[in-house]
Amino acid sequence: MAPKLAFDAIVVGGGPAGTAAAITMAKGGLDVILIERGRFAGAKNLFGGVLYTHALAEVLPDYWERKPPFERPVTEQGYWLLSPDSAVRILHKSEQYKSEPAEAYTALRARFDAWFAAQAVQEGVLLIAKTTVTDVLRDRKGRAVGVATDRPEGDVYAPILVIAEGVNNLLTQKLGLARGDLPPRYVALSVKEVVGLPAPEIEARFGLAGAHEGVAIDVFGDATLGLPGTAFVYTDAKAVSIGVGLLLEELVYHKLRPYELLARFKSHPVVRPYLAGGTSLEYGAHLIPEQGYDRMPEVAADGVLVAGDAACMVDALHREGSNLAMTAGRMAGETALEAHREHDFSARFLRAYRRRLEESFVLKDLRQYRRMTDLLDSTPDFIGTYVNFINEAAGRYFTAHGIPKREMEGEILGLLRERRSFFGVARDMMTLLRGMRG
Amino acid sequence: MKARKHHPLSPELQASLPRVDVDNLITSVRYDVDEDFAHLSIKDHRVCQGCPAKPCLDFCPVGVYRLDRQDRVMVGYQACVECGSCRVGCPLFNIGWALPRGGYGVAYKFG
Numbered sequence: 001m002a003p004k005l006a007f008d009a010i011v012v013g014g015g016p017a018g019t020a021a022a023i024t025m026a027k028g029g030l031d032v033i034l035i036e037r038g039r040f041a042g043a044k045n046l047f048g049g050v051l052y053t054h055a056l057a058e059v060l061p062d063y064w065e066r067k068p069p070f071e072r073p074v075t076e077q078g079y080w081l082l083s084p085d086s087a088v089r090i091l092h093k094s095e096q097y098k099s100e101p102a103e104a105y106t107a108l109r110a111r112f113d114a115w116f117a118a119q120a121v122q123e124g125v126l127l128i129a130k131t132t133v134t135d136v137l138r139d140r141k142g143r144a145v146g147v148a149t150d151r152p153e154g155d156v157y158a159p160i161l162v163i164a165e166g167v168n169n170l171l172t173q174k175l176g177l178a179r180g181d182l183p184p185r186y187v188a189l190s191v192k193e194v195v196g197l198p199a200p201e202i203e204a205r206f207g208l209a210g211a212h213e214g215v216a217i218d219v220f221g222d223a224t225l226g227l228p229g230t231a232f233v234y235t236d237a238k239a240v241s242i243g244v245g246l247l248l249e250e251l252v253y254h255k256l257r258p259y260e261l262l263a264r265f266k267s268h269p270v271v272r273p274y275l276a277g278g279t280s281l282e283y284g285a286h287l288i289p290e291q292g293y294d295r296m297p298e299v300a301a302d303g304v305l306v307a308g309d310a311a312c313m314v315d316a317l318h319r320e321g322s323n324l325a326m327t328a329g330r331m332a333g334e335t336a337l338e339a340h341r342e343h344d345f346s347a348r349f350l351r352a353y354r355r356r357l358e359e360s361f362v363l364k365d366l367r368q369y370r371r372m373t374d375l376l377d378s379t380p381d382f383i384g385t386y387v388n389f390i391n392e393a394a395g396r397y398f399t400a401h402g403i404p405k406r407e408m409e410g411e412i413l414g415l416l417r418e419r420r421s422f423f424g425v426a427r428d429m430m431t432l433l434r435g436m437r438g
Numbered sequence: 439m440k441a442r443k444h445h446p447l448s449p450e451l452q453a454s455l456p457r458v459d460v461d462n463l464i465t466s467v468r469y470d471v472d473e474d475f476a477h478l479s480i481k482d483h484r485v486c487q488g489c490p491a492k493p494c495l496d497f498c499p500v501g502v503y504r505l506d507r508q509d510r511v512m513v514g515y516q517a518c519v520e521c522g523s524c525r526v527g528c529p530l531f532n533i534g535w536a537l538p539r540g541g542y543g544v545a546y547k548f549g
Contacts, residue, residue, distance in 0.1 A: 037537060039470065043545040044520060084454070110549035130541030150539050168522040170537070182526045189523050191499045193463075194548045225451050239548070251497040252527050253444050258499045259463055260455040267456065282466045282548045285499035285521045381445060 007033045007126075009336055010147055010158040012133045012171065014041030015109075016322045017308025017329035018164030019116045020059045024333025025162075026123040030340060033156060034117065034125050035149065037132040042113030044166070046192060046286045048232050048243060048319060050074055050216050051107040055326035064101045066119055069111040071236035072214025073102035076206075080233075080270070082222040083391035087270040091217070098212065106214050106234045106241065108194070136161065136171055136304070143345070144175070144303035159345045160336045162305045164329060167287045169297065169310040177306060178297035184252060186291035186373055188229060188316065190245030191258040193266070195278035199238050205274050206235055218319060219244075221391075223265040226384015227254070228376035231265050232319070233274065239281055240274060242266060245288060250380070258285065290316045293370040299357065300350040305332040315365045317372050324362045331356040368438030375435040379428060385419050386428075460501040464517055467500075471516045472542035478502065478515040478524070479534035486511045486532060494524050494533070519544045 009025050011018045014036035022034040038044045051070070056063050075098055078091035097103070121127050137146040137155060146157035163171050167187075172178045199211060206215045214235045223231030229246035244261050251258060266275055289312040296312040299305065307313070308325035315324060335353040339345050357363045376382060393412045401408065416425065480486055492511065494503040500517045503524065520543055525535035537543075 037540050038543075039541050039545045042549060044543070046546055046549040108548040110546040113549075132537050132540040168520070168525075168535075168537070182522070184527050187526060189497065189499065189521065189527075225447060248497065248523055248527050250444075251523075252491075252493040252529065254447055255491065255493055255496045257455070257458070257460075257496045259458045259460050263456045263458045264454060280463070280466055282546065283463045284467065284544075284546055284549065285519050285523075287522050287526070 004157050005155065006157040007031050008158060008340060009033075009160045009162065010035065010156055011162045011164060012147065013164035013166055013308075013310070014038070014117045014127065014129070015045050015113055015164060015166060015308060015325065016116065017310070017313075017325035017332075018162065019113070019120050020055075020326040020329030021162040021164060021305075021307060021333040021336070022120045022125045023059055023123050024330045025336050026120065026125045028333070028337040030337065032125045033158070034120060034127045035131050035133055035147070035156070036117070036127065036129045038129060040114050040129050041117030041127065042110040045109040045113050046284045047109055047322060048190075048192070048234060048241065049107055049109065049322070050104050050234065050319060051112065052104050052320065052323040053101055054103065055323035055330075059326055059330050060119060063119075069115050070105035070107050072106050073097065073100075073212060074104040074106060074216045075102070075208075075213040077104075077216040078218075080217055080219045081387045081390050082219055082268065082270065083388045084222050085269060086391045086395065088390050088394050091215075104216070106216060106236050108236060108241070133165070133171065136175055142302065144301065160303055160305070160339055162307060162329070162332045162336065163310055164306075164308045164325070165310045167289050167309040169306075172297050172306050172310050175301060175304060177299075177301055177304070179295070182287070182289060183291065183295070185247060185249040186289070186295060187248050188245045188288040188290055189248045189251060189258060189285065190243055190288055191262050191283070191285045192241060192243030193262060193283050194236070194239045194241055194281040195275050196239045196281045197275075197278045201277075202235055202238070202240065208235070211237065219265075220383050221387030222268065224261065224383070225256075226381060226387065228380050228383060230319075233271065240278065242271075242275065247290075247376070248287070259283070288316065288321070289314055290373055292373055293363065293366040296366070299328075300347055300353050302347045302350075303345045305335060305350060305353050307332045313362055313366065315369060317369050318365075320365075324365075327360060327362050328357060331360065331362075369435065370438060371435045375431050379431070382428060389416055389419055464500050467519065468545045468547055469516065470542050470545055472539055475539055475542075476513065476515045477536045477538045477543070478513050478518055480511055480513060481532045481534050483510055485530050489530055489532075491529065494528055497527055498524055
């Protein structure tokens, strides 16, 4: 029999959470193996996507010198509220976004994650790609002691295991840490296309001064047929990332084809000119776990820590996920280092990880917005109703009809009354406020 | 958990959705197909026959699920991007879903 393959720590999954954990542990002197099922780290990963550098800086303070493959800094961001034939745009552009390094960059995950994992290798992590973890190995008391992989003689052992397997958290479920599989009403299916365009063309269309400027727009309303979900338009260096995501339950109920929603969004009169003449470089799809604070899995068990999408660490309202994942991964790594110092890998000890998360923005934000999904849940026409109203109201407001303004204001109120009673509006606003305040 | 109040979409909205050839769309996606292991399967075809809605035919973002001439649900696992929607979204939990073997399946160039 071959000797047992043993490490100080095993990380499952080479995304932002897993790689952040691996780097943190390797920097702390542990012997770490990072197991990735893709051909390379990032091969399976896709996001909108905007990446926030604060979380990266805490994992790799010198990340900027390591030349991360960012697309464009986000120097303008905001919302498009889309009706079927118009848009109200609320965008914020500021010189303050232009610090270098910037606080947010657009990125493409196949490139970024591969770079991030390469930094882990530089820190001494053993990265094993093309290897799927099939099970968690446990001792007689049920404590995790390693993983089984689909490689021949592929069992690997370590006293601590960081599971960062992503949204399809089959291992987390197998360990009994998640309450069943993802519920379709709390998970969004997002589809995305990367549309190639020459950089000068992107800059001209989006009003950017050069490669040092970029836009991140989240879109509400007609892009999802007014159903609970969002769409996005982000500028990359030589492409536009465009996508649309809906709660899976809406797609199931309405029998919608996500690629048709995307095609419809792309051909919207407000959107189409930005993409004209572009070439489709890649299409893809990904689930986003939005079950929130009250339905997230347990994040610690004997010998196990769970981080990132696997633990549903997504703030859907602010399109944040990878920064939560990186922060959680770092905290998992720090907790693992302490566990090694104390030689204690019990769930009791590892719950320090949960406390760290509770004290950080990761669980503070998830806790604050714990009711947000339920708001959309109880009022699925919320987005469509108000976005269409705002567009019609803007149409009246900005046009001279030759009627007194007082009458115009009355008409606008009438537009709202057609859609919602006075009490209906009051109730919606209360729910929204409560959802925001937590 | 309260039941969500769904309102059917208006016929105009339904009609505003363009037809898209999903096979054409996924030519941009790189796959390393595992010819020896289908990571997706229908657990029991009789269950699908009793499913009037068959939403998987529509919500799968790459059109993995199609009907054959006998109206049986076929699984084109080769096109799968491993999003997990079918496992979660099948109303009868009738889809066997495993990860592809290491190195196989979708390999995004951009992501």
